[in-house]
Amino acid sequence: xxxxxxxxxxxxxxxxxxxxxxxxxxxxxxxxxxxxxxxxxxxxxxxxxxxxxxxxxxxxxxxxxxxxxxxxxxxxxxxxxxxxxxxxxxxxxxxxxxxxxxxxxxxxxxxxxxxxxxxxxxxxxxxxxxxxxxxxxxxxxxxxxxxxxxxxxxxxxxxxxxxxxxxxxxxxxxxxxxxxxxxxxxxxxxxxxxxxxxxxxxxxxxxxxxxxxxxxxxxxxxxxxxxxxxxxxxxxxxxxxxxxxxxxxxxxxxxxxxxxxxxxxxxxxxxxxxxxxxxxxxxxxxxxx
Amino acid sequence: xxxxxxxxxxxxxxxxxxxxxxxxxxxxxxxxxxxxxxxxxxxxxxxxxxxxxxxxxxxxxxxxxxxxxxxxxxxxxxxxxxxxxxxxxxxxxxxxxxxxxxxxxxxxxxxxxxxxxxxxxxxxxxxxxxxxxxxxxxxxxxxxxxxxxxxxxxxxxxxxxxxxxxxxxxxxxxxxxxxxxxxxxxxxxxxxxxxxxxxxxxxxxxxxxxxxxxxxxxxxxxxxxxxxxxxxxxxxxxxxxxxxxxxxxxxxxxxxxxxxxxxxxxxxxxxxxxxxxxxxxxxxxxxxx
Numbered sequence: 001x002x003x004x005x006x007x008x009x010x011x012x013x014x015x016x017x018x019x020x021x022x023x024x025x026x027x028x029x030x031x032x033x034x035x036x037x038x039x040x041x042x043x044x045x046x047x048x049x050x051x052x053x054x055x056x057x058x059x060x061x062x063x064x065x066x067x068x069x070x071x072x073x074x075x076x077x078x079x080x081x082x083x084x085x086x087x088x089x090x091x092x093x094x095x096x097x098x099x100x101x102x103x104x105x106x107x108x109x110x111x112x113x114x115x116x117x118x119x120x121x122x123x124x125x126x127x128x129x130x131x132x133x134x135x136x137x138x139x140x141x142x143x144x145x146x147x148x149x150x151x152x153x154x155x156x157x158x159x160x161x162x163x164x165x166x167x168x169x170x171x172x173x174x175x176x177x178x179x180x181x182x183x184x185x186x187x188x189x190x191x192x193x194x195x196x197x198x199x200x201x202x203x204x205x206x207x208x209x210x211x212x213x214x215x216x217x218x219x220x221x222x223x224x225x226x227x228x229x230x231x232x233x234x235x236x237x238x239x240x241x242x243x244x245x246x247x248x249x250x251x252x253x254x255x256x257x258x259x260x261x262x263x264x265x266x267x268x269x270x271x272x273x274x275x276x277x278x279x280x281x282x283x284x285x286x287x288x289x
Numbered sequence: 290x291x292x293x294x295x296x297x298x299x300x301x302x303x304x305x306x307x308x309x310x311x312x313x314x315x316x317x318x319x320x321x322x323x324x325x326x327x328x329x330x331x332x333x334x335x336x337x338x339x340x341x342x343x344x345x346x347x348x349x350x351x352x353x354x355x356x357x358x359x360x361x362x363x364x365x366x367x368x369x370x371x372x373x374x375x376x377x378x379x380x381x382x383x384x385x386x387x388x389x390x391x392x393x394x395x396x397x398x399x400x401x402x403x404x405x406x407x408x409x410x411x412x413x414x415x416x417x418x419x420x421x422x423x424x425x426x427x428x429x430x431x432x433x434x435x436x437x438x439x440x441x442x443x444x445x446x447x448x449x450x451x452x453x454x455x456x457x458x459x460x461x462x463x464x465x466x467x468x469x470x471x472x473x474x475x476x477x478x479x480x481x482x483x484x485x486x487x488x489x490x491x492x493x494x495x496x497x498x499x500x501x502x503x504x505x506x507x508x509x510x511x512x513x514x515x516x517x518x519x520x521x522x523x524x525x526x527x528x529x530x531x532x533x534x535x536x537x538x539x540x541x542x543x544x545x546x547x548x549x550x551x552x553x554x555x556x557x558x559x560x561x562x563x564x565x566x567x568x569x570x571x572x573x574x575x576x577x578x
Contacts, residue, residue, distance in 0.1 A: 074518065074519075074552050074573060075368070075518060075519040075573045077366045077368075077414060077519070077521065079364070079366075079393050079414050079416055081385065081386035081388070081393040082386060082388065096370065096397070096409040096412060097370035097371060097408065097409045097410075097412075099370070099371065101551075102518060102575070104368050104370040104409065104412055106395070106412055108385070119386065120385040120386045120393065121386075123385060123386075123393055123395055123414050124414075125366060125368050125412050125413075125414055125519070127368060127518050127519055127573075129518075129551070129552070129575075131550040131551050131552070132550060132551050133550055134548075134549075134550050134551050134576065134577070134578050135509070135548065135578065136548050136549045136550060137472075137508070137547075137548045138546070138547045138548075138549070139474070139475055139508075139544070139545055139546055139547065139548075140546035140547060183426075185428070186428055219426070219428075220424070229363065229364060229391060229416045229418075230363075230364040230366070230414070230416055230521075232366065232519075232521050232571060234547075234552075234554050234571070234573045236546075236547035236549040236552075236554070237549065238550065255428070256428055257427070257428055257429035257525075257558065257566065257569050258426075258427045258428065258429060258523075258525040258566050258569065259423075259424065259425050259426045259427075259428075260423075260425045260427070260525040260526065261420040261421060261422055261423050261425060261527065262418065262420050262421050262423050263363050263418070263420070263523075263525075265523050265525070265569055267556065267569075267571075269546065277546065277547050280546050280547065280554055280556075280571075282521060282523070282556075282569075282571050284363060284364045284416075284523045286391070286418075287423065288423070289423050289424065
């Protein structure tokens, strides 16, 4: 466990620090819910709330530090119900079903408004599993791109705070240089890692799956208001593979398949430099006009 | 509303019939939970439980018939925690957050065991939304395949019951003719519709997203035990587009990106015959050895 309370801790670890506040007893056949208090972090602030990838990571962290957890994350879905307000929030994580080798979780993040009312800001579900060694194969083809050391880092000047927490090196499909409504494809490929560098784990991999700027901005060269409503991450690696990746860059690729009446999708893949596919991720995003 | 109680109703509508049993008051800032009783259906039985696509549709139906529902489904994620036993089950659906144009849902399916204990069999989350007309575009390319009328229907002889409820016409990537461990790609393309034909709606589209046989069977030409643990459907069409599709065939395409230590993923797209992309879907599936 990293020392998340000292000021020299990585900002991502500072943000992941959750303090236990309560345990709710079993209910309707579900096991105990653990309640934690967390805080938004200025270093990961977006325009009207925190970077969604960080909030997703904080929700996953509640599962990972639950004492009844079985195995490692295989699947994680977060639904962003509302932008978190700056300050503290409550995370609830409950293992609703524990099987022999898999475990199913429900997670919620709540905040209390000025009138003292609790509001649900995020819901999530997770599946954790004790993996067994099996025949394995990756069919997704890693794109051939130049090494990250040979690519200039994208400027984060005039960008929101959280972008500065990532070393992003675009290979293809950069943020449009001109917002001129010139339609293009929706593909982006880029090298990415935490800044400062930090050894990869399930939480940071979850956040990295959300670093792609909105596909509709690329597709249309038009900057319209957007917001992810749901994101799923499938983990195709265990803790050992993430540890072996260490502080190395990941190659991320993302594209959309459909833009329809206010919502578009994004599918993404993340490989480490050794060429191992670590995660695939999908999200659906609200966009205006 | 179709008359689901008469014996001439389509088996899918019979299976979707949920009877209201209770309403739970507001709790922790969440709105009222509605509880319904549903039943498994023999016509959609799989090997050791119901066809997962049907169970997913039953969970979505609880959202769709909730009196507080806002708009239409945009995103739906189901987690299969355990195989339902034959008989009745309880579905709980709760709108946990209602915004101006979007609404977030949590859903659970529970069954009571012989000892009188409730067990969670399925968890789900959904986002519904009042869509507005916007710029729209589909980037996923519909494969060029022969028309469904020119393709022989796949045999459902010696297959489980639910397969007989679908008219499946494979274009590529059929079930391997020989289980000889010959590795291949994981791609399947097929035309599909309900049997008997039934006008498309969000529930049947959800079920159709799950009709593909397991990717690992195709990839390895080896029949190993499998079970979907989580499935997400993104809807890229509204009720009007589904109604316009009517009883027509959908072209479905599915493939895997990773098989790793006991779990593989599947990504799928579903178009109608007019070429409109109606849904994309993703799942992660347990497999043995």
